[in-house]
Amino acid sequence: DAKTTQPNSMESNEEEPVHLPCNHSTISGTDYIHWYRQLPSQGPEYVIHGLTSNVNNRMASLAIAEDRKSSTLILHRATLRDAAVYYCILRDEAGNTGKLIFGQGTTLQVKP
Amino acid sequence: DAGVTQSPTHLIKTRGQQVTLRCSPKSGHDTVSWYQQALGQGPQFIFQYYEEEERQRGNFPDRFSGHQFPNYSSELNVNALLLGDSALYLCASRHDRNYGYTFGSGTRLTVV
Numbered sequence: 001d002a003k004t005t006q007p008n009s010m011e012s013n014e015e016e017p018v019h020l021p022c023n024h025s026t027i028s029g030t031d032y033i034h035w036y037r038q039l040p041s042q043g044p045e046y047v048i049h050g051l052t053s054n055v056n057n058r059m060a061s062l063a064i065a066e067d068r069k070s071s072t073l074i075l076h077r078a079t080l081r082d083a084a085v086y087y088c089i090l091r092d093e094a095g096n097t098g099k100l101i102f103g104q105g106t107t108l109q110v111k112p
Numbered sequence: 113d114a115g116v117t118q119s120p121t122h123l124i125k126t127r128g129q130q131v132t133l134r135c136s137p138k139s140g141h142d143t144v145s146w147y148q149q150a151l152g153q154g155p156q157f158i159f160q161y162y163e164e165e166e167r168q169r170g171n172f173p174d175r176f177s178g179h180q181f182p183n184y185s186s187e188l189n190v191n192a193l194l195l196g197d198s199a200l201y202l203c204a205s206r207h208d209r210n211y212g213y214t215f216g217s218g219t220r221l222t223v224v
Contacts, residue, residue, distance in 0.1 A: 034212060043116070043202050044155065046212030087154055098206070099145065099168055100213065102154030 004088045009107045012078045020073040020106055022088030027068050032091040034100065035062065035073045037084040044087065044102075047073065083110045114139065116216035118203050124222045125193050131221060133188040137205030138214045144186040145213065146178060149200040161186055190221075198223045 005023040012018040024033065032051050036044040048055055048062045050071075055062040061074040075082055085105040091098050117136040125131050137144050143162045147155035157170040161180035175191045184205075190197055200220050204213040 036212070036215075041217070043204070043215030043217050044213075046214065049212060098143075098213075099157045099160060099170070100147075100155070100204075101157070102147075105154055 003101065004090060004103045006086075006088050006103060006106045008104065009109065011109045011111060012075075012082075014080060014110055014112050015077050018075040018078045018082070018108065018110075020075075020086050020088075020108065021070065022072070023070045024088070024090055025069045027090060028092075030092065032098075033062065033064060033068075033071050034089040034091050035060070036087045036089060036100075036102075037082075038087065038105070039084045047086075049091070078108075078110045080110050080112065083108055116141075116203055116205050116214050118201075118216035118219050120219060121217070122220045122222075124224060127193055127195060127223055129193050130189065130191045131193060133190075133201050133203075133219045133221070135186045135188070135203030135205075135216060137184050137186070137203075141205035141207045141214065142184050143206050144180060144184065145204045146186070146188045147202040147204065148172070149202060149218070151199070155202055158188070193223045195223050197221065 034049040035047040038044045048060050050062045063072045085107050087102050087105040089100045115138050119134045145160040146158040149155040158172050159169040160167050164180045177189045180186045200218040202218045204215045206213045
């Protein structure tokens, strides 16, 4: 299974943009790049996903490198509610099961 | 619209016992996956059910088994519990591969 590498932790100031990096050098052609986040005592929450092109939604933007070996989740204006563990995940669509392969994640702290 | 519902929320079992965890997927979702999350770690894929069949399985022993019912709800069974089975067990559902998974808040299992 292809794996991802993320920094253990990052800090941000409230209302500033946050760029969360992820390396996935062994990504395969059938792997989608997903981002989920997990608040304390809750299950993971879907944030965004993409395959090759950059993606935007109401929560965040996903920038994918041309060679797909890295990606960056962009929170345009961090709020205190964005403090969570952010997981960069490769979704394996081989066999069409779409299992999620979680890594350790990045703990994001947002300072007021 | 109710999301993924898991029961019970907390459970304490004795080593060697058996446990059954339950999951009701989000309305309209037909695919259910189960994950195990140890403290401080990312979730690990156990297995996925679709059309009442196990479609893919992670690296878990046969003590872990599951079932999906015609209404798409699912159960996770763990036999001969070990202390190491203590974890947060998460259920996730989805309808279509073009969308993310919706996770429940999990069942916290403690084996003593």
